[in-house]
Amino acid sequence: MITGDETLGQVSEEGLLHSIFPFFAPQPGLLVGPGDDAAVVACNGALVATTDAMVRGRDWLDDWSSAADVGAKLVTQNLADVAAMGGVATSILVTLVADPATRAAWARDFARSIGERAAEAGVAVAGGDLSSAPPGVLLVSITALGDLGGREPVLRSGARPGDTVAVCGTLGRSAAGLLLLQREGTRAARHGGIHRVCLDHHRAPVAPLTAGPQAALAGVTAMLDVSDGLLRDGSRIAASSGVRLDLDGSALAPDVEPLAAAVGEEAARECVLAGGEEHSLLATFPAGDLPTGWRAIGAVAGGSGVTLDGVPQQPRGWDHFAG
């Protein structure tokens, strides 16, 4: 039992594992769970696998994000990658690499949050790794595994001229939330309404996970999740598919407008175009009706790159090492 201010070094590896395993609900596809050399999960012909890490000081600040926030965000960004392939996530492996002076309660709250988000999505926490780190270092990582249900994976390379460019989920909220924190610090949380919505999405985003496999069933031609910004991620579909994405500014106005009330008109526009960590889905569909929950924001044409109202855009957004 972790009760107060014990450190990880004080509760030991086994003590921590004993405290957190109950947070991880059993799932049907988990054949061997945590505690052996490796996990064993059911799979069916083809498996989607992705991994994503977060490190304190670059990907979050303790002043702005709780352990539960970090756990929720880490789950979402990994499961969104599985959804973007058209897959249904089935299990995750969780890594925590921490200075032994880290409060054990942080690790407990992180694990509980992961267990909750995973259970909501029907995903098993199959295993992971605990390691100690030098003073001050705290890093978390998840590998997510998913099932394609016998379908082909949805790649970035299938967009064709004439397709519709569409989004499922929000745009710009995470970036606007970050901007509010940068401007006002934790005092940003005193607001309600759209301010709070943006803060929440930055700290613990929710992604439209079921829309990924639904899009695959509906004939989506290319898809990814918006992790590095609409323009940068859009340019990835354009480059992989050998096409140009023509975005329609008026279709993005409903994304910009509510954010403008929180961060101002110009910043809101930049958040929608270049804001990362949103984890909505960006995709291209053959012309015609879109699946429920998707809205058109442009069209695919021959050429290269991304335009907005006919003007070529630089693919600005997040580069991990230059950022």
Next chain:
Amino acid sequence: MITGDETLGQVSEEGLLHSIFPFFAPQPGLLVGPGDDAAVVACNGALVATTDAMVRGRDWLDDWSSAADVGAKLVTQNLADVAAMGGVATSILVTLVADPATRAAWARDFARSIGERAAEAGVAVAGGDLSSAPPGVLLVSITALGDLGGREPVLRSGARPGDTVAVCGTLGRSAAGLLLLQREGTRAARHGGIHRVCLDHHRAPVAPLTAGPQAALAGVTAMLDVSDGLLRDGSRIAASSGVRLDLDGSALAPDVEPLAAAVGEEAARECVLAGGEEHSLLATFPAGDLPTGWRAIGAVAGGSGVTLDGVPQQPRGWDHFAG
């Protein structure tokens, strides 16, 4: 092209990926490789999944281990976990979280080493994650996926009284290598012979990967890889199986003796009993002939814990947070 002393920040994420992707040989089971939201790998009913991280300053020191050493060790420790389940590793995901001031050549050499070790084992580098870290932080992690070939996974819990305790591979070499580095620093490398063998095993261990699935075919009852020390890992089999492991000191003498020439008699004995990061396989088999490459070091009895020549042993070895 990475030519000299550029940092990761100078070559950018895309520049680094462009440099390292050629190191990763294609493999038959890799359906979608690096570059999309997630990888897609072939799988066959049940999948083994494991993950293991290493962080600079705790798991290695740059003065003692090259980037190629770190890559090789990280591959070995992950693939050994798959082998210990009786599985054949098929693919890995690789994570690098690095201070942008890290030399790009480090990342290149690390990736090349991973590509080489993976190719030797017939394993695909399916994908991974690159992220930036605060100043001074360098962390690497692998998730390995493997196939059971239709067999049941080999757990730690199947040992039964009357079974033979056996080892495939060496004992104590990694710990002896570390001890030499702690005593002599890099001057330890001036020796040849067993000194060099121990240093090499500590820096870039080789594990008996094919012995895992072979043991499964031969009816092994419990198995793990020696990552935290013979006594500690042996006590894990004992606890999971509800049995006692009685080790025979004379059977371990051939492990102790050569190490004694490098580190002295008493230290050699401790390295063999409690030395971690060896990644040999420890298993229990029904009484009778052992598969090729395995040697008996004791027997399974009713009870609990681990004894050596009849004397109960404390399960000393490595605890990640207390260590």
